[in-house]
Amino acid sequence: MRNLTKTNRSRVWCLGLCLLVTTTALGVILTLPAVAAGTEVDIDNFAFTPKELTVKAGTTIVFRNRDDIPHSVVGGKGEFHSKALDTDDTFEFTFAKAGTYGYSCGLHPQMQGKIVVTP
Secondary structure, eight states, X not given: OHHHHHHHHHHHHHHHHHHHHHHHHHHHHXXXXXXXXXXXXXXXXXXXXXXXXXXXXXXXXXXXXXXXXXXXXXXXXXXXXXXXXXXXXXXXXXXXXXXXXXXXXXXXXXOEEEEEEEO
């Protein structure tokens, strides 16, 4: 009977430890900024998705027009400027330096987004 109790204590301790590690890992993951799950920004329904994206310096972002009408991507300070993108066209830009980069659609200026680049 004593071995069974010792075995049960070991199982409970192990389960508790596993729950602690899992909970801690989830807490860390959920509190991190939205660092690029993907490096693509979709353009659809007169919006950029995601509207804000955080990436590391040196990351290339692909802007893809999924809308039925043309759009473009223009950096707020002129850092980049795409041609008019038809449906499924893409534009790529590599963000080499840390900083915050606002951008908009050159054809529909109310469409805006932001890329935050970390070192």
